[in-house]
Amino acid sequence: MQVFAQTATTPITLEDIWSKRTFRSESVRGVRWMKDGQFYSELSDNKVIRRNITNKEDKLTLVDGGALGIQIDGYNFSADERQVLLMTNFESIYRRSFKADYYVYDIASKELKKLSEGGKQSYATFSPDGMQVAFARDNNVFVVDLSTMKEKQLTTDGKFNHIINGSADWVYEEEFSMAKAFFWAPDSKKIAYYTFDESGVKEYNMQMWSNGLYPEDYRFKYPKAGEDNSKITISVYHLSTDKVAKMDIGTEEDIYIPRVQWTQDAEVLSIIRMNRLQNKLEILHANATTGKSNVILTEESKTYVDIDYNDHLTYLKDGKQFIFTSEKDGYKHIYLYKLDGSLVRQITSGNWEVTSLVGIDESSRTPVLYYTSTEESSLDRDFYRIDARGRGKRKLSEQKGSTSVNMSNDFKYYISYFSSSKDVPTVALYKTKGNELLEVLKDNKAYQEVVEQYGFVPKEHMTFESASGESLNGYMLKPADFDETKKYPVLMFQYSGPGSNQVANRWGGGNFEWHQLLAQKGYIVTVVDGRGTGSKGRDFKHSTYAQLGKLEAQDQIHVANYLKGLSYVDGERIGIWGWSFGGYMSSLALFTGGDAFKMAIAVAPVTTWRFYDSIYTERFLKRPQDNASGYDDNSPIMHVDKLGDDKKYLLIHGTGDDNVHVQNAIMLQNALIKAGKQFDVFYYPNRNHGIYGGNTRLHLYKMMTNYVENNL
Template sequence: MKRIFQLFVLYCMTTFALSAQEKSPYTLEDVIPGGANYFNLTPKNMPGLDWWGDVCVRADVEGIKTVNVKSGEETTLVTLEEVNDALKSKGLKPLYSLMSVYFPWAEQKKIYFRHDRHSIVYDFGSKDISLCTQLGKEKEPANPDFCPANSHTAYTIGNSLFVDGTQINPNETEEGVVYGQSVHRNEFGIMKGTFWSPKGTYLAFYRMDQSMVTDYPQVNTSTRIATLEPDKYPMAGMTSHKVTVGIYNVKTAKTVYLKAGDPTDRYFTNISWSPDEQSVYVIELNRDQNHAQLVRYNAASGEKEGVLYEEEHPKYVEPQHPIVFLPWDDTKFIYWSQRDGFHHLYLMDTKTILSPAQQRREGYDGSVSESLKTTQLTQGEWLVQDIVGFNPDKKEVIIASTEVSPLQTNIFAVNVKTGKRTPVGRTDGTHRAKLSASGKYLIDNFTSFEVAREISILPTNGKKGVTLLTATDPMREQFNLPEISIGTIKAADGTTDLYYRLIKPVNFDPNKKYPAIIYVYGGPHAQLIHNTRFYDARGWDLYMAQEGYVMLTVDSRGSDNRGLQFENCTFRHLGVEEMKDQVKGVEFLKSLSYVDDERIGVHGWSFGGFMTTNLMLTYPDIFKVGVAGGPVIDWKFYEVMYGERYMDTPQTNPEGYKGSDLKQKAGNLKGRLEIIIGGTDPTCVPQHSYTFLRACIDAGTHPDFFVYPEDGHNMVGRDRVHLHEHITRYFEDHLKKK
């Protein structure tokens, strides 16, 4: 009997192995965004889920359905046919999908959408169009911002700002001046340029004067004769733009500007409103980015009313979120800060004025000055990543945080009075949440290494909800995938734990010797490893594992979600500490018996391109092959906001800039290095790579070079597939073969 059982087990194992081997290999068309089969292989989703007050709704192509928060049962609410009948009656083109609509008003049977250059409100109670405002006649409007409180839409055409057809800025064109668009190159959390007041009385907007900024001469080669299409690009240490904040009164059509003084070498960030619309709040930052002030202005006059909070740090202060008032108490608001070393929330009381302001010096070497009574709301060696919303009845703020793990995003309900945190939903994996109007429910979109996707409606009291979707993974079902694991190694400082992701080759044989590639980023505001599908491994990583490579990624010091000290240890010397940590990753690879330590490559993009090039030049005896995409070569060529935050200016930090100037190391190149760029990259401008090629020519070294004409900082669509074909060929030609 024992013998029969052993034969049965052997048969099952053999059958499983044959089954795995019979699965067809995946291609780059399967795993790269833009590939012909990519979207067919992503886990099923439920797009269009949203809230109409406390009613969950799901908009798809043909209609909108309500979703019962307790049972998940769906009921048709609106159909595309009836919406198109209403549009036809107004002489408008038909709509092809309802997936882009949303519900601005919790108590009204109305949906809002933009269509055919119009701002449209459809009343599904009366089955009629209740608002139809033309946004642009000859030119397509951009940056639309609809205000539910007054049903007006702000938008831009070119560099001008409009509200429902009325141009806010002067009719004459101001050379180099931009209205109503994001400023400061989208740093400091700035993603838009218009900000409606709560009741719709005012519109705050950015005015950015770039006339004094040097043009970077981008060239469009797709025209009959190449055309100059310059970007306004303020490089580190050079003259930057000037920003002012305007307040437009919708009723009077008059504009005042905040009287903030000279805008030279200053940043105006995180604009927000008081609930009564009487005040505008701005977090202002000096050019050195080491001194932030929360300033209040009078909305009607633009007069400065006072500085409520100040924060200084010898390295940098980086405000990224506007203040948020409590829905149940107009006298208190939440301020975000890293003043204790981690991104946390602080409750400020406008009724309790501290005079003189209370000075504090915190343990992480920074200092603060508080003019309002301030209470820390969250604390610990973890970060608040987002304020999802509020539950006014229970006096709770719903947050997303890394409290469970730096590799995860979990949801918590935080009692504002006691600070008690109640977890909402599963404790594993990564969660994205959308809160109902009352804050009693949320839509939870969850993924982990074990769960491809799970979508649920959850009560925010921590109790169990209803699961709407549990998706399987088409990649796991159809293909023989590699083994993926995560773990920690010690950083070069000998104490800090760094997370790594290791991918073994498909059909791994421990007796073989495999080439290895490190995929790297390493810079601020990026983290490459999370508890998500495949632990965040990209499709190319999986593909290279199928082609017989060991793939390693290490989130080095300097990267995101580990606290301020973890990030800012690279200050003024970008690349130094990060490279030391990546070399620790190499040591880990060399400790694996199946890795060929003579065939180690490296690849990264943007900051990762800088790291790739730097590693190839600094450790030429370690790395045999590298592919650097869109790399920073010389931080003097990078823009003011990001570059000066982490490096200061070239004038004040000449040693740091020289040490991070990869042209100085061009003669060190031994292995095969390819540089790949977009021909009109507006982020890491082509000058980086061109000057590096010149330095290599002068030094007698021979990198390879490839350009995607008219592409920007990243390749998209079919170009992205071609890019990864090209990268793969380079490693196949120069790393795989001894």
């Protein structure tokens, strides 16, 4: 339902956003489908509860954490759903890595056993037969036999900042979206695992401040662009013989192994290998006993080969074929291959992108694929089905906007999460057969009433031109009492990173509530996805290759100058802000944009790509050794002399940022001082890249709000 007030009835406050959580919509989170697709489980009130998807009254408490005396932070079932791995005392490490205490709970006998007494564990995982659990601890891999609770240590050479077994190093975790780096074979008799030899990787040192007299040093391995990476080994441990087979991943050591998984054959391990520049991808099939491997598929690009870690490679249950997604025809599409790597067919095609492969139903002779795509618009995400022959394509989502889907394991039901720029989020349950709506699980009417009460204004979608004349997606938020005869200040927001999108036909988005607050205060907020962003095909996304920042900044500057020409825009009061890549971009746009902007806010920005990690940076820029100008020509540090004396610049960073190091802010600050430029800077002690915790976000946004009001 589309409802927007014409004028605000209740002022939005920062406390509403960051303290009271006034604008929190309802959803159906944490759904874990059971073997029987009619049931799912969820963690609620410290209990693991099984619910009947079609009968609200049919629910069963499977595990009661309170009765067991533990706080359940997470859980996983064994394949037969008779046992549950319970996680407690969760302790985050980086973005995806963590350690915790695990317990094994038998649902029938109600017996609870602590998995290990040797210290916290990471990524504990049942074997496929449910008889064992593997985990990582202290950079080594362990297995527990659940019948005896006897613990076996599979690796012994793990050492902090030297050797990691079974867990990812920092840069793999951040850029290849993985923390767990061990994998059970389908027969439960073998475990494949990574070994990272990071002894040659240089360390980054972060000082951490507490109440003590001296700060503590935290040193960790972080390969910056052009520097040495970890050396990778892929091994298979045979549990019955305690023999270890090293997989043949080639003689070249300066490579990446972004993904490892078992095929349907417990003797064949699938390994994706990429070269250092990430413009060549190979799929290897390795013998689990001998380690001998062969390349079955190769893909190369003049720029880089993109990997989607959610749905990139799926081996079908027939053991004869696999599904692979690729941009090789210019758009992300789905391909079917034989096991030897020969192409069977391209399943989807067209000048649009497959954004997610939801699932593959293999219950019939011809598998049916479910996916979301941008076929109707680069702004929309629609839900489709198609068979593996490329036939019978049908659009299942009915409303125009953005749909994401969670399907039951047997594909009989799915939960649809929908919103649009004018429709608040709703969650609905469907029966797949006949695409029948069974129930609206969350209609968010209460949230909608809050939106009305606080006078949220709609996104006004429009297209802008890039500096070279290409069409760019964008939107505006205008004050509710907008009068085109008046002139308004403008704050532009962007992220701009490769493949990203801030503009879409969906509810909300990054900093939506704060932008609504600014609209209430009389500002126009403008968001534009420039060249290099996603959803418009490979050429559009890859156009920024080897010159990261150049075209992106040109586009934001070009849009700002266009806005200056609008009758209702005060051209002397246009600002830009962003976080991370967006902070890099707001800095560069202010410094190089002439009179386009009066003010910029940069939160946790990269200021030179020489300081950022190897995998991300080299994917888009090559190594500094190969492309020095690509690193330096578009670094804000190199353009500080262009910052006008009448411009306002606020630089914000967390000193505990393990991702974009505070070094970036300090070196830019030093360059600005050397150039005699005045600016504002604020550091958040010990805060990481997200700059959060306790009162932190409220403090941050009060500062940014004041800066906008004082300078625009």
